[in-house]
Amino acid sequence: MLEQTIVNALLLGMTYVVVASGLTLVFGVMHVFNFAHGELYMLGGFAGYFLLEILGLNFFVAMVLTMALMFLVGVLIERYSFRLVRGNLIPSMILSLGLSMSLSGFALLAFTENDLSTASPFPGVVHVGEMVISAERLMVIILCFLIMAAMFFFLHRFKWGRAMRAVAIDPEAAALQGISIDLVSSLSFGISSALAAAAGVMIVPLFKVNSSMGTAAVINSLTVIVLGGMGSIPGSVVGGLLLGFVNAFAITYIGGTIGGIFAFIMIIIMIMVRPKGLMGHD
Numbered sequence: 001m002l003e004q005t006i007v008n009a010l011l012l013g014m015t016y017v018v019v020a021s022g023l024t025l026v027f028g029v030m031h032v033f034n035f036a037h038g039e040l041y042m043l044g045g046f047a048g049y050f051l052l053e054i055l056g057l058n059f060f061v062a063m064v065l066t067m068a069l070m071f072l073v074g075v076l077i078e079r080y081s082f083r084l085v086r087g088n089l090i091p092s093m094i095l096s097l098g099l100s101m102s103l104s105g106f107a108l109l110a111f112t113e114n115d116l117s118t119a120s121p122f123p124g125v126v127h128v129g130e131m132v133i134s135a136e137r138l139m140v141i142i143l144c145f146l147i148m149a150a151m152f153f154f155l156h157r158f159k160w161g162r163a164m165r166a167v168a169i170d171p172e173a174a175a176l177q178g179i180s181i182d183l184v185s186s187l188s189f190g191i192s193s194a195l196a197a198a199a200g201v202m203i204v205p206l207f208k209v210n211s212s213m214g215t216a217a218v219i220n221s222l223t224v225i226v227l228g229g230m231g232s233i234p235g236s237v238v239g240g241l242l243l244g245f246v247n248a249f250a251i252t253y254i255g256g257t258i259g260g261i262f263a264f265i266m267i268i269i270m271i272m273v274r275p276k277g278l279m280g281h282d
Contacts (some may be wrong), residue, residue, distance in 0.1 A: 005252045009205075013146030013244020018199045019217055020224035020236045022150060022192030028168040028231035029188040029248035032082055037221060038214030039103035044070050044197025045209035046111060052118045052204065063143075063201045067194040074193025075186045085170075086185060089126045100214070106265030107211035115208035122205075137197055140202045143167050147198055148237065151191075155233070165190055168231065226267050230279030238278055242266070 009077040023037045044066050051062035063126065122136040155161040166174040167184045176180055196217075200209070224243055227236025243263055250262045270277065 017240030038218030044200025048201030235279035
């Protein structure tokens with residue numbers, strides 16, 4: 001049971017990391033908080049279900065197409081809504097709450113309250129020493145690691161990745177160096193949406209997708225950000241893994257209802273001890 005719990009912790013933790021990193025990226029670059037991020041994750045799940053179950057596409061093709069589609073959706077959302085409140089935290093929160101309710105209402109009308117799932121694209125098990133791990137869980141963990149590695153490589157090695165980091169540190173100085181703040185904002189929001197969509201596609205075969213799944217996703221992402229530090233991508237990695245391990249072990253050895261309380265206890269302790277988070281900047 002201990003070995004299986006560790007696998008579940010990695011699965012939960014890495015999916016938390018992928019979703020929360022997108023939210024952290026937008027906050028760092030645009031200084032806005034997107035409560036509708038969970039609904040983008042939900043839409044990614046529904047898009048994945050449609051491509052996998054209805055069209056019968058290959059899992060990797062479906063994931064790439066969903067990420068590309070949600071990237072474009074994110075760019076449009078940033079261009080025609082969040083750009084108007086960039087740098088204003090409270091107006092952005094109000095705007096994103098309205099967008100969140102609109103998207104969840106649209107999903108409820110389009111897909112009803114039914115839970116949808118697909119057959120596993122990776123059937124079977126993998127033996128790692130004495131451990132027996134389902135192939136799909138192992139694949140999701142590996143994909144999450146690859147996505148985050150690509151994210152860090154882009155931010156540190158590519159021109160526009162470095163531009164995004166520069167804008168996050170000092171937008172005025174970045175603008176004086178010829179960096180387009182509007183373009184960087186659109187790019188960051190598009191990547192954020194694509195990350196949420198990737199996580200949504202990956203959970204469809206494992207769990208189920210429904211119109212209300214975005215609420216839990218954004219709450220978990222907020223928990224990760226508070227733990228790791230606002231605006232810190234490495235902090236999102238640390239916070240996501242920490243939350244995943246706490247949730248997995250608490251649920252396994254204590255129970256689902258009581259175990260879920262531990263995450264909020266961690267938030268309270270973190271706010272009291274280090275309000276900036278584990279890797280937040282003072």
